[in-house]
Amino acid sequence: xxxxxxxxxxxxxxxxxxxxxxxxxxxxxxxxxxxxxxxxxxxxxxxxxxxxxxxxxxxxxxxxxxxxxxxxxxxxxxxxxxxxxxxxxxxxxxxxxxxxxxxxxxxxxxxxxxxxxxxxxxxxxxxxxxxxxxxxxxxxxxxxxxxxxxxxxxxxxxxxxxxxxxxxxxxxxxxxxxxxxxxxxxxxxxxxxxxxxxxxxxxxxxxxxxxxxxxxxxxxxxxxxxxxxxxxxxxxxxxxxxxxxxxxxxxxxxxxxxxxxxxxxxxxxxxxxxxxxxxxxxxxxxxxxxxxxxxxxxxxxxxxxxxxxxxxxxxxxxxxxxxxxxxxxxxxxxxxxxxxxxxxxxxxxxxxxxxxxxxxxxxxxxxxxxxxxxxxxxxxxxxxxxxxxxxxxxxxxxxxxxxxxx
Amino acid sequence: xxxxxxxxxxxxxxxxxxxxxxxxxxxxxxxxxxxxxxxxxxxxxxxxxxxxxxxxxxxxxxxxxxxxxxxxxxxxxxxxxxxxxxxxxxxxxxxxxxxxxxxxxxxxxxxxxxxxxxxxxxxxxxxxxxxxxxxxxxxxxxxxxxxxxxxxxxxxxxxxxxxxxxxxxxxxxxxxxxxxxxxxxxxxxxxxxxxxxxxxxxxxxxxxxxxxxxxxxxxxxxxxxxxxxxxxxxxxxxxxxxxxxxxxxxxxxxxxxxxxxxxxxxxxxxxxxxxxxxxxxxxxxxxxxxxxxxxxxxxxxxxxxxxxxxxxxxxxxxx
Numbered sequence: 001x002x003x004x005x006x007x008x009x010x011x012x013x014x015x016x017x018x019x020x021x022x023x024x025x026x027x028x029x030x031x032x033x034x035x036x037x038x039x040x041x042x043x044x045x046x047x048x049x050x051x052x053x054x055x056x057x058x059x060x061x062x063x064x065x066x067x068x069x070x071x072x073x074x075x076x077x078x079x080x081x082x083x084x085x086x087x088x089x090x091x092x093x094x095x096x097x098x099x100x101x102x103x104x105x106x107x108x109x110x111x112x113x114x115x116x117x118x119x120x121x122x123x124x125x126x127x128x129x130x131x132x133x134x135x136x137x138x139x140x141x142x143x144x145x146x147x148x149x150x151x152x153x154x155x156x157x158x159x160x161x162x163x164x165x166x167x168x169x170x171x172x173x174x175x176x177x178x179x180x181x182x183x184x185x186x187x188x189x190x191x192x193x194x195x196x197x198x199x200x201x202x203x204x205x206x207x208x209x210x211x212x213x214x215x216x217x218x219x220x221x222x223x224x225x226x227x228x229x230x231x232x233x234x235x236x237x238x239x240x241x242x243x244x245x246x247x248x249x250x251x252x253x254x255x256x257x258x259x260x261x262x263x264x265x266x267x268x269x270x271x272x273x274x275x276x277x278x279x280x281x282x283x284x285x286x287x288x289x290x291x292x293x294x295x296x297x298x299x300x301x302x303x304x305x306x307x308x309x310x311x312x313x314x315x316x317x318x319x320x321x322x323x324x325x326x327x328x329x330x331x332x333x334x335x336x337x338x339x340x341x342x343x344x345x346x347x348x349x350x351x352x353x354x355x356x357x358x359x360x361x362x363x364x365x366x367x368x369x370x371x372x373x374x375x376x377x378x379x380x381x382x383x384x385x386x387x388x389x390x391x392x393x394x395x396x397x398x399x400x401x402x403x404x405x406x
Numbered sequence: 407x408x409x410x411x412x413x414x415x416x417x418x419x420x421x422x423x424x425x426x427x428x429x430x431x432x433x434x435x436x437x438x439x440x441x442x443x444x445x446x447x448x449x450x451x452x453x454x455x456x457x458x459x460x461x462x463x464x465x466x467x468x469x470x471x472x473x474x475x476x477x478x479x480x481x482x483x484x485x486x487x488x489x490x491x492x493x494x495x496x497x498x499x500x501x502x503x504x505x506x507x508x509x510x511x512x513x514x515x516x517x518x519x520x521x522x523x524x525x526x527x528x529x530x531x532x533x534x535x536x537x538x539x540x541x542x543x544x545x546x547x548x549x550x551x552x553x554x555x556x557x558x559x560x561x562x563x564x565x566x567x568x569x570x571x572x573x574x575x576x577x578x579x580x581x582x583x584x585x586x587x588x589x590x591x592x593x594x595x596x597x598x599x600x601x602x603x604x605x606x607x608x609x610x611x612x613x614x615x616x617x618x619x620x621x622x623x624x625x626x627x628x629x630x631x632x633x634x635x636x637x638x639x640x641x642x643x644x645x646x647x648x649x650x651x652x653x654x655x656x657x658x659x660x661x662x663x664x665x666x667x668x669x670x671x672x673x674x675x676x677x678x679x680x681x682x683x684x685x686x687x688x689x690x691x692x693x694x695x696x697x698x699x700x701x702x703x704x705x706x707x708x709x710x711x712x713x714x715x716x717x718x719x720x721x722x723x724x725x
Contacts, residue, residue, distance in 0.1 A: 274544075
């Protein structure tokens with residue numbers, strides 16, 4: 001069957017590139033995001049963003065009908081992304097030749113699984129949310145990264161969010177800037193959480209902060225009272241937690257406050273969702289908790305971004321969550337490439353995506369660099385007030401001062 | 407002396423965590439003692455108890471709970487969850503275990519795993535109920551904040567480095583009387599005698615005129631109720647509940663029961679306190695990532711040198 005399909009694809013590709021026939025047919029875009037579990041609030045908003053982008057072009061490009069499918073890469077057992085499901089999704093996408101774009105994943109760990117599969121098939125993958133640096137940047141992760149994700153030797157993976165090697169330092173600079181002297185670093189022992197905690201630590205030391213401790217938590221523990229008491233007794237005046245709501249960030253925040261720790265708590269974008277505030281309890285975050293985020297929150301977007309927010313409200317009747325605009329941007333950049341390539345051919349579309357330059361997006365004007373990363377490097381820092389994220393300031397503007405590894 | 411304060415603090419935290427585990431572990435061990443079933447659904451039953459407690463609280467009305475009304479709400483939740491979990495556990499036994507009473511132990515075990523899955527998914531569904539306490543039920547699987555009805559004030563004075571709060575008092579004040587009461591039931595009452603007889607030899611017990619089905623049913627009822635009590639104090643102590651919390655709680659409780667000697671009530675309590683303290687000390691003096699390794703390392707060591715657990719007696723099960 002695969003042989004037949006691929007022959008069919010080849011024939012069709014020939015036909016369309018010859019341009020002799022009127023173009024018709026269906027191009028399928030899929031997204032693979034955790035739709036079961038607490039990340040659903042964020043992924044739902046990403047899916048809405050994608051739908052909006054497709055809706056704006058009327059679901060049609062150059063006679064091709066654009067069909068979108070919303071796939072789940074989580075399982076109820078884990079309540080979170082599941083490696084088995086992500087692998088199934090990747091395989092399903094590879095074998096269905098009408099699929100020309102894979103939007104995902106949400107979790108960096110899941111990307112590791114899908115990336116090599118899609119790479120071999122030359123299917124373009126655009127992530128609206130992965131921030132782990134090692135996925136694209138040589139020398140930022142493990143020694144064999146990112147080449148193990150590119151078995152074909154060329155790049156098929158792109159992302160529209162700025163990465164953790166830029167975000168970690170932004171958090172460290174915020175801690176140092178607040179006058180704190182001693183910081184305790186926690187992480188969830190996952191790819192994303194440990195990765196961002198590592199870069200945070202590196203930058204914190206450069207800035208002269210004393211690191212009181214660096215520990216990976218047990219994400220399934222019922223509470224962290226003992227650990228938090230240790231932090232309190234260490235006299236640290238700030239805590240950084242590299243992790244997400246799903247890896248128990250809420251409980252960490254809660255227990256820090258319950259043992260009487262009054263210093264600053266800084267968490268990365270994996271915690272920038274309503275579910276984090278719900279899990280932690282708004283009163284525990286009030287005042288002295290800060291969240292870093294790649295890009296600006298929806299209400300701070302201007303130009304095309306502001307128009308996006310307006311359109312989102314009209315179409316869905318709710319406020320877009322922080323990641324909505326990334327779903328929208330990922331889909332738009334893909335649609336833009338399809339328009340330029342004007343074909344059903346995966347390779348040509350992939351090439352068009354890679355060539356994206358000075359894209360006029362909702363996040364500003366940006367391009368994909370040679371690694372597949374966005375050139376957009378704006379970060380924002382928010383605090384929590386009255387149970388809501390409140391924008392504090394912009395940070396880490398290009399050319400990300402000192403954020404690159406020295 | 408700061409290190410003394412630190413040590414005392416860990417002792418308090420460890421004991422409180424251990425006591426919560428003890429309540430769950432005693433439910434495990436009771437059921438094992440009587441029908442030799444490792445009731446995998448027990449942890450998830452405990453989880454549903456917490457969801458019920460939060461629902462009851464929602465029905466009573468969220469608001470500023472303080473003083474007497476907060477304590478009244480705590481008592482109502484304790485009663486509601488204990489009743490609910492007791493009846494639910496009894497029901498699970500009727501539906502999933504009783505038909506397999508004479509089948510192999512393995513079938514029973516598989517049935518327990520199945521029951522566990524059903525309860526977990528029930529919890530997932532429950533979290534999606536559109537109530538304020540579940541944040542409108544938008545994110546069904548998200549951890550839920552459990553209102554802090556019990557204050558976190560320091561009873562040793564605000565300037566003391568050691569924290570001993572009403573939360574700890576609640577945990578101890580619920581657990582100790584329950585354990586004493588349970589021991590009294592098992593060792594001093596007619597029902598307790600019947601339980602022990604059924605545990606020793608169900609056939610002989612039946613021949614002596616004991617209605618073993620009723621006795622087993624009562625065991626599930628009591629064990630479930632203990633899980634219900636545990637769920638409320640767990641929720642008030644940690645202030646977060648999630649549909650997945652039953653797995654870890656059940657795992658800790660099961661380990662405690664095995665460590666102490668499965669089937670033995672004082673053993674379960676001892677095992678739970680040991681685990682609570684070891685966890686606390688390991689988190690505080692070593693690193694959190696070693697904690698599980700140490701807990702299970704101790705379990706392995708004890709099982710090598712005392713296969714029946716700390717307080718388990720070899721003679722008890724055999725006839």
